Amino acid sequence: MDKTIMPREQLGICAEGNLHSIYLMFNAIDGVEAQLRPCLGNVAQYIYELTDLYADSAFNGFVAVGANGWDSLYADVRPALLQPFPALAEANRDAPALEYDLFIHLRCDRYDILHLVANEVCQMLEGLVELQDEERGFRFMDNRDLTGFVDGTENPKGRNRQQVALVGDDDEAFRGGSYVHVQKFAHNLSKWHRLPVKSQEDIIGRTKQDNIEYASADKPLTSHIKRVNLKDEQGQSMEILRQSMPYGSVKEQGLMFVSTCHTPVNFTKMLESMVKGDGHGHHDHLMDYTRALTGSSFFAPSLDFMLKFQD
């Protein structure tokens, strides 16, 4: 492909927020790679086309391939930085790895369309994969996490979303793709709601009702935004594009955390800073009120990469 032309990205990677989402995690059946490869191209193209067809309902989605499953599907080429999930554990804070071969993320402002497409996609993949996990996400109030705090405020905006989320020229074969990390967090909401609002705000580093960022000097070192707001060695902000949404039922509920980025390094450093802390005893106190049940690492290639393997 002409170097000046950016391959087409899968549109769900950088899309704006939606009302509903479906998370489908699959493992591949052994020995079906030759059929699965073209089929994944078909699924990615189908999702891409539906983005136009259901534009009124802001439909979007993407297909991502697991770090562990990558080599059996695409033996000859691998994204330069694709690694298994950076599992961590420290005291009562756990960030376990639970890898899947395939992640299909679908989002839409109409739940019926989403349900229909999810069924359709599963039918296309029938006989090639086994569905391991399915969750459905929803917009809660005005884009709040179930803790009651607005989530996503400091996400990259406009064209910066592409810059943060998509691989550029440094990995030629994978331009337009994205490193994806997913963690299913189950909140302990009864414990959280017993906290006074001021203590909750100190844990996040923003006010609850009005979503105002604390002044720098007032941000506790143990607040979430202090722990994840990182700079690299050149003093540049390390950014990720978060596509998280609340999920669940009364029995188990929390945040499906989804990060997309041009590098896996930023997510890894942030997670380390939350779980391990700053080396001076300051970990992210949000972790005392939520538990990561899963942790999975994927790469979502450009649509054009996936279509190369069609029959």
Ligand code: HEM
């Ligand atoms: C910011 C919630 C997990 C990275 C925020 C904010 C909230 C929040 C309420 C402030 C508003 C905003 O800018 O979006 C949560 C919850 C989590 C969670 C409830 C899980 C239970 C994570 C994880 C990471 C992460 C695992 C990365 C490893 C970030 C980043 C920001 C942020 C980069 C923006 C910080 C800034 O620049 O101010 N999160 N988060 N979050 N979160 Fe999380």
